[in-house]
Amino acid sequence: MVGFFLLKYLSLNAKTIFLKKMKKYFLILIALISTNLLAKVDHDPYPLSYFALRDIISQVNVSPDGKHLAMMKIATKEGDPVLEIYETNDLSKEPFRVNADPMEIMGYSWIGNDNVLLSLRQKVRDKIEGFNEGVYEGKLAKLDIRKEKIKEFRVLNxxxxxxxxxxxxxxxxxxxxxxxxxxxxxxxxxxxxxxxxxxxxxxxxxxxxxxxxxxxxxxxxxxxxxxxxxxxxxxxxxxxxxxxxxxxxxxxxxxxxxxxFENFQIQGIDQEAADTLFVVAHNGRDKQALWTFDTRKKDFGEMVYARNDVDVIGVRGHSDRWNKPDEVVAVSYATDKPYYEYFDAEEAKLYALLEKSIPNSHYVQITSRSKDNEAIVAYNSGPQDPGTYYLLQDNKLKEIGSKQPSFEHDQLAEVKYIKYKARDGKTIPAYITIPNGEAPFPTIVMPHGGPFVQEVVGYDKWAQLLASRGYLVLQPQYRGSKGYGLEFYKSAFIKGGQGGKAMQDDKDDGVKYLIEEGLSDKDRVAMFGWSYGGYAALIAASRTPQLYQCVVAGAAVTDNMLQVNFYRDQMRGAGKIEQENMWMDSLSPIKEVDKVNIPVLLIHGSVDQRVPPRHAKDYLEVIEKAGKPYKYVELEGADHFYNTLFYRHQLKFFKAMIDYLKNDCGPEGL
Known part of the structure; x- marks a missing residue:
């Protein structure tokens, strides 16, 4: 049974205490902002506690009639999300609040002018039940804001x-x-x-x-x-x-x-051409393109949009989801940021207006709009904006709030998109987050997880955290990364797994490039990664010649065979080739421990379902026996995924990492 409480139903005393705490929290926040204590100065970076906070607000959406605005809010550092509902014509008015106990509200959707569908989760066990069997289960409930009633539905996950x-x-x-x-x-x-x-x-x-x-x-x-x-x-x-x-x-x-290995993804139905689909597919090309597909002829039609440098990612739907839920208005691709080529002139005009009006516009989305199109909620995020929501109403754009109001936009680090050559001549795209100060900088190589995913860097909390401490952060899109064509993706595994080999060379060659460019200090370089990125960090610890002073490996795959055995019987086709070649033919960190020649910090969640804790435990036994320098931090109750890293997990993790980099990374720290 879900135990909900609506704040309007609390006893007067309980409600008063709650609201006083909320008021006190926000008064402190306002006071800090007004006294400029939240602003970073050159020699006084933001406290780690700011980076450990979960998003203060998120999921801001307007009701179908435009009269109400809802958002998720986490008002305290260890608090669960609360759903707040405001009157659109007066956002300063006290909102209607709803919480859930013992469940946590994960999201919601407007399903009418007065009704909201709540998505909930609850921790139901203390330990994972195996690979990809986590500790949470989910449910749904309906909130009637007019009657102030909640109805729970008997549906599981x-x-x-x-x-x-x-x-x-x-x-x-x-x-x-x-x-x-x-x-x-x-x-x-x-x-x-x-x-x-x-x-x-x-x-x-x-x-x-x-x-x-x-x-x-x-x-x-x-x-x-x-x-x-x-x-x-x-x-x-x-x-x-x-x-x-x-x-x-x-x-x-x-x-x-x-x-x-070719892709064929149906993106939607062409509303202007009968029985015609929009499809993202290779169709014999190296790079994915957007095509029309004739369902009666059962064949591709025209190539709508393609590029020679990157894949087409997908499409953008119409922002008026109430009246035009099935319309496709643009095709998307990404380099330094996501880009859109529009088919719909009105949508193009609206987005152009928003991008021109929003400060630090980078990646702008319309999250919702009323049925009469009189109220529009827009969202922007990017290197110098952790995420800010805006309300466009009566031809006026108002800022609703930021996901991370502690940060001043102009105090966040700049991100640049670069390309460099790997030792075999392959071009490797990358993102660098550049700290304040003068180059050459101490540098952290931060490879993404996956590894077979596409990464487009906008606002990256970990990169900004490290940059605030003076580190330049390199995020290489090493071979195997998606978004750059079939050959680039397949080159990581098609002739045998390149983990610890060419994939690792790509990361090291990025470091060498930055050193040659005068951006990185050759004697102050480390690697930090999570999941596959953690695997890459452990591999880096055993490389010679050694480029790094230490590594930080989070949620790392330490034993390739252990990982692939979790799902070997679940793989088939191209996915089986990809995974088996990758993990069976690549170097395995647990077999490379004798070669480790720099300090290692290992971090792992105690209920990680994707890379189970056995990885960390087995590796710790071997590295202890080998007498290599290491430290271990366990995050109690943390899973593999970011939405299970609560404030306490992130603060412990960040403190351990920053202290390690400063004091234990190489002879004199990084």
């Missing part, structure tokens, strides 16, 4: 698929159909069960029971099933389906071998 803007009081949910089968296939091909949930009665009606041959469904804004994904087990092929508005049956439109 649901996924909200469609808010059905044209069907009041109805949403589509999905659930895992068979967890054993699910993990063997890419996400969109894992069978799910689909239900329409009646938000008034709480009853759910089965729409489709997914199976391997037709596993997952995409519904349009009216609730019509339009796109389907399945798997042909006999032939080892992914199968794509389409269903027209008047069609009663699914039509197979495309097949692709599970052994293919």
């Amino acid at each position: 649901p996924r909200v698929e469609n808010l059905l803007p044209f069907k009041p009081n109805k949403v589509i949910l999905s659930f895992n159909a068979d967890s054993a089968v699910n993990m063997r296939l890419p996400r969109q091909f894992r069978p799910r069960q689909y239900y329409e949930l009646d938000l008034k009665s709480g009853r759910k009606k089965l729409i489709i029971n997914g199976k391997i041959s037709l596993a997952t469904i995409v519904f349009d804004g009216h609730g019509n099933p339009r796109i389907g994904y399945g798997f042909d087990q006999k032939n080892g092929e992914y199968v794509y389906y389409y269903r027209g508005i008047k069609d009663e049956k699914w039509e197979e439109i495309h097949r692709q071998s599970e052994d293919s």
Whole structure:
């Protein structure tokens, strides 16, 4: 049973105490800002506690009628998120607040002018139950802000698929159909069960029971099933389906071998051309492009947009999600930041206006707008903006608030997008976060996790934290990173896993480039990473010749075979080649301990489900036996993922890392 409380229902005394605490907190915050104590000066960086705070506000959205504005707020450093609902015409007025206990509100969606759908999670066990079996479970509830009532739905771990803007009081949910089968296939091909949930009665009606041959469904804004994904087990092929508005049956439109590394992602339905899809695909090219796809001819149409330097990432939907939930208005790609090429002139004009009006505009999104388009909430984030929300109403742009109000925008570090050559001639893109001061700087190489993901650096808390302490931060997009074409991605594993080999060379060659450019001090370099980045840090500790003074390895894969054995029986096709080649053919840190020649700081969460704690424990036994210099920090109750790193975890982690870099990294510290 979920234990909710609405603050309006508290006893007068309890409510008064709560509000006094809230008022005291914000008065202190305002006082600090007014006395400039929150502003960083050259020799007085922001306290680590500021970086350890979770987002003060997030998920700001306006109601369909534009009369209310909702946001998630964490008012204290160890507090759980509270949902606050304001009157749009007077944001200074005391909001309506809702919390959940013992559950935590993770998110919400407006499902009408007076109703909000809450997504909740609760910690239900102290230890993980195996690989990818974490300690949290999720539920849903509906909040009626007019009646001030909450209704909990008896559904466990649901996924909200469609808010059905044209069907009041109805949403589509999905659930895992068979967890054993699910993990063997890419996400969109894992069978799910689909239900329409009646938000008034709480009853759910089965729409489709997914199976391997037709596993997952995409519904349009009216609730019509339009796109389907399945798997042909006999032939080892992914199968794509389409269903027209008047069609009663699914039509197979495309097949692709599970052994293919090429992509085929349906992005949406062209609203101006009958039975035509937008698809991001390679279609024989190295770089992904956006194509039209004729569902009747079952073939690609025109290439809508492509680049020779980077992949097309996807598309942007119309910002008016209440009236135009299925419209595609732009295609996106990323280099130094995300970029959009618009098909819709009005949307292009609106975004251009926002980007011109918002300070430090970098990555601007419209998070919501009212049905009459009179109220629009916009969000910006970037290197010098941790994330700020704005309300556009009556032709006026008002700042609602920042995710991290402690930071002054002009005191945050600049980020630059660079490219350099690896030793084999391959071009490696990278981001550098540049601290105040004069080069050459002490430098931290911070490779992303994954490793087979795309990283686009905007505001990066870890990079900004390190830059505030005077470190230049290099984030290399080493081979295997996605976004730069098939060949670049496959070069990390197609001829054997390059972990600890060419992938590691890419990182080291970035350091050498920065040293040659006069940006980095060759005697003051370290590596810090999380997940695969932690793996790379441990590999760096055993390299010769040695470029680094120490490494910090967070949530690191320490034993390649241990990791791949967690999911070996769940892999197939191209994914099996990718993972087995990567982990089985690459260097394994636990087998390289005898070569470790610099100090190591190991950090791990006690309930990490993606890289289970056994990795850290096994590595600690070996490095202790080898007599190598190391320290270990365990984050009690922390999982692998960022949203499980609470204030206490982050503060402990940051203090340990900064102290280690300063005092234990090399002969005199970094």
